[in-house]
Amino acid sequence: MAKKKLSADILDELHHVIVSRKGDNPEESHTARLFSKGVNKIAQKVGEEAVETVIEAVGGSKEELAAESADLLYHLLVLWEARGVKPSDVWEALEGRKGISGIAEKASRIKY
Numbered sequence: 001m002a003k004k005k006l007s008a009d010i011l012d013e014l015h016h017v018i019v020s021r022k023g024d025n026p027e028e029s030h031t032a033r034l035f036s037k038g039v040n041k042i043a044q045k046v047g048e049e050a051v052e053t054v055i056e057a058v059g060g061s062k063e064e065l066a067a068e069s070a071d072l073l074y075h076l077l078v079l080w081e082a083r084g085v086k087p088s089d090v091w092e093a094l095e096g097r098k099g100i101s102g103i104a105e106k107a108s109r110i111k112y
């Protein structure tokens, strides 16, 4: 069987699953459990997953870095939903930065 072609579309699919878990039983769904704990706890989890990603980036294998990155993206999507941010809001922000050098953008922010 042909292997499914994976792309960032999977983030939109995951977002739909995350939204569908709202109000579900926290005993049966990790996502529902996170929502039941509130934004502060979800934000804390994102911070933990970010640290774990950084640890794997400097000392782990590529596979471990990819796995921790997946954990981070999942928890970040849950955080966005908990704060009412849609993935498309973030995609728009990225789209708006296309063609703008990060270095030039930073220089434009420096005030003397």
Ligand SMILES: N=c1c2ncn([C@@H]3O[C@H](COP(=O)(O)OP(=O)(O)OP(=O)(O)O)[C@@H](O)[C@H]3O)c2ncn1[C@@H]1O[C@H](COP(=O)(O)O)[C@@H](O)[C@H]1O
Pocket (backbone or CB within 6 Å): 014, 017, 021, 028, 029, 030, 031, 032, 045, 070, 071, 074
């Ligand atoms: N991508 C993920 C995903 N990545 C990580 N995790 C879970 O995140 C948890 C992280 O474990 P930790 O011990 O760090 O955190 P914790 O259990 O909250 O413990 P504490 O930090 O509270 O002590 C694990 O239970 C992982 O299984 C995920 N849980 C769900 N998903 C996706 O979400 C979908 C829906 O999941 P449910 O909501 O559980 O049905 C799944 O089909 C997946 O596609």
